[in-house]
Amino acid sequence: MGDHVKxxxxxxxxxxxxxxRAAHLARIAVPEEDLDVxxxxxxxxxxxxxxxxEVDVDGVEPMTSVSPMSLYRRADVxxxxxxxxxxxxxxxxxxxxxxxxxxVVE
Amino acid sequence: MSELSxxxxxxxxxxxxxxxxxxxxxxxxCVDAVAAGDALNAYCAKTPEIALEQAAAADARLASGDAPDxxxxxxxxxxxxxxxxxxxxxxxxxxxxxxxxxxxxVTTKLWDAGAVMxxxxxxxxxxxxxxxxxxxxxAAVNPWRRKGSDAPLTAGGSSGGSAAAVAGDLCLAATGTxxxxxxxxxxAFTGTVGVKPTYGRVSRWGVVAFASSxxxxxxxxxxxxxxxxxxxxxxxxxxxxxxxxxxxxxxFEAALTGDxxxxxxxxxxxxxxxxxxxxxxxxxxxxxxxxxxxxxxxxDVSLPHTKYALPAYYVLAPAEASSNLxxxxxxxxxxxxxxxxxxxxxxxxxxxxxxxxxxxxxxRVMIGAYVLSAGFYDAYYRRAQRVRTLxxxxxxxxxxxxxxxxxxxxxxxxAFGLGEMKDADPIKMYLNDVFTVxxxxxxxxxxxxxTGLDAQxxxxxxxxxxxxxxxxxxxxxxxxxxxxxxxxxKAAKWW
Numbered sequence: 001m002g003d004h005v006k007x008x009x010x011x012x013x014x015x016x017x018x019x020x021r022a023a024h025l026a027r028i029a030v031p032e033e034d035l036d037v038x039x040x041x042x043x044x045x046x047x048x049x050x051x052x053x054e055v056d057v058d059g060v061e062p063m064t065s066v067s068p069m070s071l072y073r074r075a076d077v078x079x080x081x082x083x084x085x086x087x088x089x090x091x092x093x094x095x096x097x098x099x100x101x102x103x104v105v106e
Numbered sequence: 107m108s109e110l111s112x113x114x115x116x117x118x119x120x121x122x123x124x125x126x127x128x129x130x131x132x133x134x135x136c137v138d139a140v141a142a143g144d145a146l147n148a149y150c151a152k153t154p155e156i157a158l159e160q161a162a163a164a165d166a167r168l169a170s171g172d173a174p175d176x177x178x179x180x181x182x183x184x185x186x187x188x189x190x191x192x193x194x195x196x197x198x199x200x201x202x203x204x205x206x207x208x209x210x211x212v213t214t215k216l217w218d219a220g221a222v223m224x225x226x227x228x229x230x231x232x233x234x235x236x237x238x239x240x241x242x243x244x245a246a247v248n249p250w251r252r253k254g255s256d257a258p259l260t261a262g263g264s265s266g267g268s269a270a271a272v273a274g275d276l277c278l279a280a281t282g283t284x285x286x287x288x289x290x291x292x293x294a295f296t297g298t299v300g301v302k303p304t305y306g307r308v309s310r311w312g313v314v315a316f317a318s319s320x321x322x323x324x325x326x327x328x329x330x331x332x333x334x335x336x337x338x339x340x341x342x343x344x345x346x347x348x349x350x351x352x353x354x355x356x357x358f359e360a361a362l363t364g365d366x367x368x369x370x371x372x373x374x375x376x377x378x379x380x381x382x383x384x385x386x387x388x389x390x391x392x393x394x395x396x397x398x399x400x401x402x403x404x405x406d407v408s409l410p411h412t413k414y415a416l417p418a419y420y421v422l423a424p425a426e427a428s429s430n431l432x433x434x435x436x437x438x439x440x441x442x443x444x445x446x447x448x449x450x451x452x453x454x455x456x457x458x459x460x461x462x463x464x465x466x467x468x469x470r471v472m473i474g475a476y477v478l479s480a481g482f483y484d485a486y487y488r489r490a491q492r493v494r495t496l497x498x499x500x501x502x503x504x505x506x507x508x509x510x511x512x513x514x515x516x517x518x519x520x521a522f523g524l525g526e527m528k529d530a531d532p533i534k535m536y537l538n539d540v541f542t543v544x545x546x547x548x549x550x551x552x553x554x555x556x557t558g559l560d561a562q563x564x565x566x567x568x569x570x571x572x573x574x575x576x577x578x579x580x581x582x583x584x585x586x587x588x589x590x591x592x593x594x595x596k597a598a599k600w601w
Contacts, residue, residue, distance in 0.1 A: 014476075025475035026428060027435070028468055029453075029460035038472075041532065045473055048533050051417045052489050055496065062491030063498065066319060066549030067306045071348050086207040092442035099437050102451050 110135035115332040129178030133161035145601035148271040152225040177220030182280040197241040200462025210312025228267025236538035238266025249274035249597035262292030287542025290554035294516035294567030305549035306351035309344030317426035334358035361578030367401035372509040376412035396590035421490035428474025516554040516567035557591035
């Protein structure tokens with residue numbers, strides 16, 4: 001899939017609709033009147049990233065970990081459990097040992 | 107007042123062990139300095155009661171002869187570290203009032219070693235920034251000023267409060283964290299020493315995550331030796347952080363022999379940027395001369411993908427941040443938006459985050475979400491990961507050719523004025539990290555050492571980049587720079 005886009009520059013500028021989508025993906029409420037400015041800002045940053053298209057990355061493995069170690073497995077046991085009060089201590093709202101949120105299911 | 111707070115860790119350790127001073131006296135002096143230092147806006151929470159209690163315990167240990175190096179040493183802690191029962195907000199409104207029920211591994215190690223906590227230190231919100239101006243607490247102020255001017259300058263970022271506190275003697279040393287230069291740049295701006303360890307050397311557990319594959323905590327100190335002592339205290343494997351390395355930790359202080367004869371120091375030609383001030387060029391050449399005079403061999407090296415480090419970083423770091431910061435949704439901790447009638451959980455998420463996160467953090471989280479989204483993942487994120495492989499390979503090749511460390515400037519300029527970059531495009535601020543960000547992408551250790559002043563009397567720093575896991579050798583070379591440069595500058599006290 002990556003091979004199809006390797007030489008083609010991705011979309012340079014972000015329009016208002018794309019900015020709205022990015023805000024939605026990030027779950028950040030952005031007022032309608034701020035979307036144009038946001039689109040311009042995001043376009044600027046993406047424009048800066050376009051330089052990466054100059055690099056020949058054919059056959060180069062994407063780096064997922066910088067260190068030479070591989071992740072080890074832990075024993076699947078409770079190591080630090082049984083402290084619901086501490087877990088809930090900082091919650092904006094908690095009830096009966098649970099985090100409380102507005103109604104999710106109608 | 108405040109003579110003792112000027113001590114280095116090395117000096118204080120000696121005086122404490124010789125019983126010339128007590129940890130309580132030292133701590134009280136620092137507490138007074140902190141109380142008188144509000145103009146620097148370095149501390150966002152002060153904990154004098156905890157400090158004096160820890161100091162009394164340290165005195166008991168010193169009396170019993172069981173005193174580790176950091177015993178009785180008063181420190182400031184960056185607000186990014188979770189400290190039990192003490193506000194830990196990452197300088198963000200979204201973590202308002204958050205008091206962790208647990209302690210980060212780094213601070214646990216420090217308290218176990220007898221160190222003393224003076225309080226929490228200001229920073230850029232979620233460590234995203236290069237001037238401390240994105241902080242919910244307002245910017246930390248650099249103790250240094252330009253000659254003949256009282257215009258407030260940035261202490262750098264993101265560990266700006268740490269740098270200001272160390273440079274202003276509001277502590278003996280401080281913790282910082284470095285994702286793209288956030289220890290080294292503020293250290294350079296304030297005439298202090300900042301050490302970014304090899305990725306995996308220091309546990310990230312309990313440190314609020316920004317970009318997990320790049321973040322490392324490290325010391326900010328008044329001398330290279332202090333950096334070595336402090337680094338020893340916080341290094342080592344931690345089962346709670348799966349990326350922490352299960353390697354033995356050498357004695358970094360013992361590596362400071364001052365002997366660098368025959369060491370090969372690389373000067374990367376790609377770091378000679380157009381528009382670098384002549385003063386920085388001179389600082390760099392002078393640094394190379396100092397190392398040559400001490401018996402090192404200076405060689406030209408090439409890191410061909412340097413130019414692409416910043417754009418790769420500004421894909422990868424926001425991508426990781428957008429994922430890490432997804433947890434700030436108003437459910438488990440911190441701020442929650444007040445909902446109007448009829449609003450549901452989706453409104454709660456979006457409004458909580460709109461109200462709780464600052465503009466720079468929002469920008470990066472949105473960019474991150476965008477580059478990870480379907481259709482753009484390969485073009486941006488995957489490509490940046492590939493470029494990261496090439497950047498690391500550049501360093502691997504140089505080190506494979508026998509180079510022991512790489513010398514570069516730490517920053518492209520001296521500290522700039524607060525507010526000066528206000529209307530600049532975000533990219534301009536990002537360029538602050540041009541010399542430091544490669545080190546995070548390659549997972550290498552780096553240190554910033556003050557070696558001179560610019561024409562306006564502001565400190566400038568050089569950076570040494572070490573081989574992976576060779577912090578000791580890197581710090582040894584840094585100690586030679588420190589000694590040759592004879593940098594003893596201190597900001598004139600105005601606060």
